[in-house]
Each structure stands twice: as structure tokens, then as C-alpha cells.
Amino acid sequence: xxxxxxxxxxxxxxxLLAVFAFAAPILGWAALxxxxxxxxxxxxxxxxAGATPLTLSRALPPVFHQGEASExxxxxxxxxxxxxxxxxxxxxxxxLRVEPLDVETEVPAGGSRIVRVSTLPRLRGRDxxxxxxxxxxxxxxxxxxxxxxELPDEQTVxxxxxxxxxxxxxxxxxRRALRGRIGANPISARGLSTELYALREYRAxxxxxTLHWKASARLNRPITRExxxxxxQHTLVLIDCGRPMAGLAAHGWETDLSKLDHTMSAVVALLxxxxxxxxxxxxxxxxKDVRAWARVDRRTRSFRxxxxxLHDVRADLDEPDYDGVAAWCAHRVPRRSLAxxxxxxxxxxxxxALGRALTALSxxxxxxxxxxxDPDLDAAxxxxxxxxxxxxxxxxxxxxxxxxxxxxxxxxxxxxxRVSAPADQLAFGMLQRFLDLKARRRA
Numbered sequence: 291x292x293x294x295x296x297x298x299x300x301x302x303x304x305x306l307l308a309v310f311a312f313a314a315p316i317l318g319w320a321a322l323x324x325x326x327x328x329x330x331x332x333x334x335x336x337x338x339a340g341a342t343p344l345t346l347s348r349a350l351p352p353v354f355h356q357g358e359a360s361e362x363x364x365x366x367x368x369x370x371x372x373x374x375x376x377x378x379x380x381x382x383x384x385x386l387r388v389e390p391l392d393v394e395t396e397v398p399a400g401g402s403r404i405v406r407v408s409t410l411p412r413l414r415g416r417d418x419x420x421x422x423x424x425x426x427x428x429x430x431x432x433x434x435x436x437x438x439x440e441l442p443d444e445q446t447v448x449x450x451x452x453x454x455x456x457x458x459x460x461x462x463x464x465r466r467a468l469r470g471r472i473g474a475n476p477i478s479a480r481g482l483s484t485e486l487y488a489l490r491e492y493r494a495x496x497x498x499x500t501l502h503w504k505a506s507a508r509l510n511r512p513i514t515r516e517x518x519x520x521x522x523q524h525t526l527v528l529i530d531c532g533r534p535m536a537g538l539a540a541h542g543w544e545t546d547l548s549k550l551d552h553t554m555s556a557v558v559a560l561l562x563x564x565x566x567x568x569x570x571x572x573x574x575x576x577x578k579d580v581r582a583w584a585r586v587d588r589r590t591r592s593f594r595x596x597x598x599x600l601h602d603v604r605a606d607l608d609e610p611d612y613d614g615v616a617a618w619c620a621h622r623v624p625r626r627s628l629a630x631x632x633x634x635x636x637x638x639x640x641x642x643a644l645g646r647a648l649t650a651l652s653x654x655x656x657x658x659x660x661x662x663x664d665p666d667l668d669a670a671x672x673x674x675x676x677x678x679x680x681x682x683x684x685x686x687x688x689x690x691x692x693x694x695x696x697x698x699x700x701x702x703x704x705x706x707x708r709v710s711a712p713a714d715q716l717a718f719g720m721l722q723r724f725l726d727l728k729a730r731r732r733a
């Protein structure tokens with residue numbers, strides 16, 4: 291039971307009578323009686339409010355997408371012969387809304403009232419909404435009665451998938467890839483395939499790498515291996531979910547998206563291009579070990595199964611085991627693939643471990659390092675220090691950026707490509723490099 295503003299106003303009038311009780315004592319007794327009557331009416335009004343039949347239903351979208359506006363529809367209904375005033379308050383999950391929802395409205399007698407709430411999900415994952423707290427005002431307007439409304443699971447459990455919205459250049463590039471199928475049905479860049487089709491005699495112009503030495507020695511003439519054509523390319527996407535990806539990658543309005551969130555969004559766009567080329571892909575999320583993985587191919591019509599497996603994986607503070615995931619790929623992905631390792635190079639230890647892992651991947655796959663530029667590192671390198679600590683931070687940032695450039699040069703010398711971009715350009719950089727590689731393999 292919560293007294294309303296009207297009840298407090300009436301109690302204030304009674305207190306005025308008590309003020310003049312020193313002149314006429316009977317006014318004090320009158321004020322006390324008036325207070326007791328008001329409190330009795332408040333109790334009765336609260337009980338009548340508690341007896342008011344009122345139901346709440348919540349219509350959630352099938353899924354939410356991070357960073358994309360959605361609408362939740364709340365329906366309040368009553369069978370009472372009067373129009374009750376209600377105050378709805380809900381503490382929503384931080385995945386959907388930071389501020390609590392406060393709505394005051396009046397439900398028509400024997401009818402319903404629809405309340406539409408816009409929300410902009412910021413975090414990926416799955417969660418459950420708490421029971422709604424509802425206050426109903428009594429028919430005399432003297433008291434509120436509070437009740438908690440439990441709702442079924444389909445109205446409380448929700449999921450937030452990675453965002454699909456891309457910046458303008460990346461969106462145009464993806465649309466072009468989906469429409470034009472750039473680089474479809476490519477030929478492998480290093481040899482046609484690893485699958486033997488037939489043996490034949492050597493012809494002028496054949497690569498020496500295709501010679502079948504045992505057959506040549508047995509027949510005493512050069513014999514060439516004829517390999518099958520690779521019609522579809524496999525893409526291996528390795529996403530670091532460890533400490534380097536746990537920080538925020540703020541730009542513009544996206545102030546609370548982590549580096550992993552931006553990477554997941556860019557990977558979803560890349561997978562759409564992969565499917566448009568009728569290729570296949572394996573997505574692996576790892577930190578100190580492999581946390582989740584999923585596969586998509588040309589039979590994929592919807593990314594929902596992929597989202598179900600990967601949408602609630604968040605970055606932790608463990609050190610990523612690049613060598614371990616490279617060994618896992620050697621065992622679980624034997625087919626030669628374009629291997630994208632998505633991470634953020636934030637210290638020397640990460641850079642050294644990356645170099646070893648990419649070298650190991652290059653023995654079987656065609657690796658590509660996708661480096662999300664750390665905004666704090668870039669800001670520290672561009673800052674003008676005004677104290678010793680600022681000078682130390684700037685020097686460290688410049689040294690790390692120089693080491694990253696050195697890593698890039700070493701990788702290029704080994705034939706390993708690299709995409710380095712800030713969060714708002716990551717999707718465009720990944721798509722552009724992927725389509726460039728597809729077009730090069732098609733030529």
C-alpha cells in the first residue's frame with residue numbers, strides 16, 4: 291500500500307487543523323479523527339486497487355540485433371467496469387536498455403492499452419527480463435497497490451545477435467558482391483588442387499612441381515600429375531576472444547561496443563559474401579582454447595544456426611593461444627583454405643605469438659592477418675604529453691606501432707598478407723581484401 295498525492299494533500303489539511311489546536315483543543319481532536327478517517331479510506335482504496343483485474347503481456351521480436359533499433363509491445367488489459375490508472379516500472383536487462391522503463395497510463399474500462407517501447411540493444415548475448423512491477427491506483431485515487439506480474443518464458447527470454455548494419459562503403463561493397471558474385475568458382479592460386487585426377491606424359495610448359503617422380507622413374511620418362519579443378523574455395527575465420535579483444539573500440543555513437551563486437555559484425559558481412567560465391571567457411575572462436583566453432587556452406591539459407599552457436603560468446607581476459615588454435619586447425623581443417631586470423635595487436639607478446647601462429651598456418655593454408663587498430667594505442671601515439679607518465683605512454687605506443695610495422699614486413703616477406711584498420715573501417719577492409727583475393731584467383 292502506497293498513499294497517493296491526493297491522500298497526502300488531505301493529510302496536509304488535517305495538519306492545518308492541528309496547528310490551531312493551541313487556541314481550541316477540540317481542533318486537535320478533530321485533526322486526529324480526520325487523519326484516522328483518511329488512513330482508513332487509504333487502506334480500503336488500496337484493497338480495492340489490489341482487487342482490480344489487470345493483465346500484462348509483452349511481445350518481443352524474434353531476435354534483437356546489436357545496435358539496431360527494435361520495438362517491444364506491452365499490452366495492459368482489464369475486465370473492470372472502471373478505467374484504472376496504472377504505473378508500470380520494469381528494470382530491463384543491460385543488453386537492451388540502461389534506464390528503467392517508467393510508464394504511467396490509464397487502461398480503458400473493459401479494454402486494453404498498448405504501450406510501444408523502442409530499444410537499442412548494445413550488448414550481444416541472451417538474458418531474461420525480470421517480472422514487471424505494476425502499481426494500480428484505487429478508484430478514490432487515495433492509494434496505489436503494487437503487484438509483480440510473472441510472464442511466461444516466451445515473453446521474458448530474449449537473444450541479441452551481432453549487428454548487421456555496416457558503414458556506407460562496406461554496405462555498398464557487400465551489395466556489389468551479393469549482386470555480381472565477384473570471383474565466383476575460382477582456381478586455387480598454388481596449384482589447381484590437392485586432389486589427384488589422372489597421370490599423363492609431361493608436356494612443355496608443365497610445372498616441375500606437378501611431376502610424379504615415382505611414375506617417371508618406373509616408366510623412364512617424365513610423367514605429370516593432372517589435378518582436379520577447385521570449383522569452390524573454403525574460408526577459415528579465426529576470431530580471437532581473449533584479452534586483446536576485450537577493450538572498447540569506440541567511434542561515433544558506438545561508444546560501448548567492444549573490439550570483438552565490431553569483429554563479429556564484419557565477419558557476418560564476410561560470410562554473406564562467402565555464401566554468395568557458393569563457397570564454404572568455418573568460423574572458430576578461441577581464447578586460451580577453442581570456445582565455439584560453426585560451419586556454413588552454399589546450402590546455408592539463414593545465418594540463424596550460426597548466430598545460435600556464436601552470438602553469446604564474449605571476450606574474456608585470458609591470453610589467446612595462437613599456437614594452439616593453429617594446431618587445432620591443422621587437425622580439424624585439413625583442406626587448404628583462406629585463413630583469416632582476426633585479432634588486435636596490443637603488445638609485443640601478442641605480436642610474437644601471432645608471427646609463429648601465422649607461419650604455422652601458412653604450411654597448409656593461405657593466411658591473412660586482420661588487425662583491429664586499438665583506438666587507445668593510436669590516441670597515445672598522437673598525443674602531446676605534458677608529464678612523465680604521458681611521455682612514457684607515447685614512447686611505448688610508438689615503439690609498439692613500430693614493432694607492428696616490422697611484423698607486417700616480416701609477414702609480407704613470407705607471403706602472408708595483412709589488413710589493419712580501425713573499427714569503423716574493419717568490415718570494408720576485410721570485404722575488399724577477400725574480393726581482391728577471389729578476383730586474383732579467378733584470373
